[in-house]
Amino acid sequence: MGPIDEPQSNVDSVSPVPEPTPTPTVTTTPIVTPELTSDPAIAATVTIPADADASGGEWDLLKDKLQGLVNTDQLHSQWSQLKGPLRLLAGLIVLVIVLQIYGGILRTIDALPLASGLFELAGVIWLGNFSVRNLVRSGDRRKVLEDLVRLWQRVVGG
Numbered sequence: 001m002g003p004i005d006e007p008q009s010n011v012d013s014v015s016p017v018p019e020p021t022p023t024p025t026v027t028t029t030p031i032v033t034p035e036l037t038s039d040p041a042i043a044a045t046v047t048i049p050a051d052a053d054a055s056g057g058e059w060d061l062l063k064d065k066l067q068g069l070v071n072t073d074q075l076h077s078q079w080s081q082l083k084g085p086l087r088l089l090a091g092l093i094v095l096v097i098v099l100q101i102y103g104g105i106l107r108t109i110d111a112l113p114l115a116s117g118l119f120e121l122a123g124v125i126w127l128g129n130f131s132v133r134n135l136v137r138s139g140d141r142r143k144v145l146e147d148l149v150r151l152w153q154r155v156v157g158g
Contacts, residue, residue, distance in 0.1 A: 069075050109115045134140045 109119065134144050
């Protein structure tokens, strides 16, 4: 148990309780609306009618610039210059997307408990079958080698 507070007997004076203050009365004042000024610069309203035959504006300038670019042969020459790099860039983007999808499929297959081992076994069986059919005799080996060289020449372009 902790210390106990005892009443104080040596209190000399007790402060009197303050009397409540009267609540102030709220007086309402009428809302005064400002009078309209007689200054014509402030009071006048300016209206500008739309002119349907007006030329110019940002849209018309852009349209004229694009038509001038198309009408000249400049667009065709720029396209012929940029066709190769744009194709290369598009090919790289497609390659990255395909590799990401292919990698996701392989990771999903690898996450399955028996799938990766079964695919390895299927690959070994295919390689054995290919070797027995095409690599045992020297004539078949020569034909496979010629086919690989021809395929390489098509890929490289030589």
